[in-house]
Amino acid sequence: MPSPFRSFSSLFSTTLIMVLGAGLLTTYLALSLARDGVEQLWIGGMMSAYYFGLVAGSKVGHRLIARVGHIRTFVASASIVTASALCHALTDTLEIWLLLRLLVGTGMMCQYMVLESWLNEQADSSQRGSVFAGYMIVSYLGMVGGQTLLSFFPQLGIEPLLLVGICYALCIVPIALTRRIHPQPLHPAPLKIMAFWRKVPQSLTTILIAGGISGSFYGLAPAFAAGIGLSNSEVASFMSATILAGLLAQWPMGKLSDRIPRSRLVRVNSALLGLIVLVIALVPLNTLLLLAATFCFGILAFTLYPLATAMANQRIEQSERVALSATILLTFGIGATLGPLVASFSMQLFGNSMLYLYMAVCCVILFLRLARVNYNQKVATRLLSEQQPSDYQLASGDLVSSPLAAALDPRVDEELVQQQMRDDVEPRAEQNTTANEATAEGVAQSEVASEQTGQHNNFVPNIQEDAPPFAPSDSLIEPESPPKP
Secondary structure, three states: OOOHHHHOHHHHHHHHHHHHHHHHHHHHHHHHHHHOOOOHHHHHHHHHHHHHHHHHHHHHHHHHHHHHOHHHHHHHHHHHHHHHHHHOOOOOOHHHHHHHHHHHHHHHHHHHHHHHHHHHHHOOOOOHHHHHHHHHHHHHHHHHHHHHHHOOOOOOOOHHHHHHHHHHHHOHHHHHOOOOOOOOOOOOOOOOHHHHHHHOHHHHHHHHHHHHHHHHHHHHHHHHHHHOOOOHHHHHHHHHHHHHHHHHHHHHHHHHHOOOOHHHHHHHHHHHHHHHHHHHHHOOOOHHHHHHHHHHHHHHHOOHHHHHHHHHHOOOOHHHHHHHHHHHHHHHHHHHHHHHHHHHHHHHHHOOOHHHHHHHHHHHHHHHHHHHHHHHHHHHHHHHHHHOOOOOOOOOHHHHHOOHHHHOOOOOOHHHHHHHHHHHHHHHHHHHHHHHHHHHHHHHHHHHHHHHHHHHOOOOOOHHHHOOOOOOOHHHOOOOOOOOO
């Protein structure tokens, strides 16, 4: 069987080039706005507009793919994203930048849907895990590559935007020239938000807060790093170290979640992440210690989403997983849309350190919520087990239902017990006497009848004694019927 990387080389190449341009564009815009002294609320609004575009793109992508197919949808979306990215170089109007970020998010979601649905449909069941692991690795490598490219342009001129446009244009080539079979059109996935919130509250709470943390980091961490005095190349290293940590942590955390209950692992993860972000926010760190701290942050923050997704999928039926996936994406998008707005507003009021203090508050809320839900589930399970009947039940027996049982109870008066026993015995004795008299009368009548019968049939031999005990009577055997004309 061929390697997944060889089988899906065109799709993986497209993903690598596309995500490289996306990572470069996100960090470039954040650093450009911070350099120009733009308020943090606008920076957070840019990232929120991008994630809102991702949410809206899920609906647009379904309709486009159903109407024109996967490749045409991807080409059209990549063209829109390329034009939107390059338009940032034509104007400095922030309102237009918000609209451009919305268009980029919508187009990117359409591209993601094309790639992931294509992989999901044509990946063999025996290689599905390897295929999507490769897809995630390629995506993380593209993000790291985008931050690395930015380090070669410390002046933040127009060159990074030109590279972004080149990346989005080139990502069309591998998928347009692929020899793979075109996948089937998508079908809309139903949304059951409230039903899943009742069924998997821990998972969706984690996904919501993970979206808020991730969106805030990608949109505002470059501004935070620049605000504490890091150069543009150091900001690129800061972002690269965090994303690389998230990549390296995926496989070990997945193996660990197979050994430890995922709900407990998520609680520990949120508690440790809260401590890390408090250190980054409150303790002045040099560049080396800051890189180490953000590396630990990447390990913990970027594994919340896969842990919560795995925990949700293990608690639902197979038939509900398509609807669950749609609900998970919507929940993450909502968190990633609201998170940068709240974090940027806090940074504007109280300073750059509020980015990580906001994340610390998120971790505290997540830990308390998970602990509360886990406690309620344990109480409900215990009450349910107490209400269920035991496998061993006492049999009632004759002794329990008879008056003699009262004699074994010291709380009952003995005279009452004896009276009950006498009342019970006397009717039984009368019934037995009546039955015996009726039986004797019946026997006498049968003897008289047998004597009369013997007087008339003394010449008939008793063949029943010579016959087998279970032989059928001749009168029960019917002759074979002749064939009808």
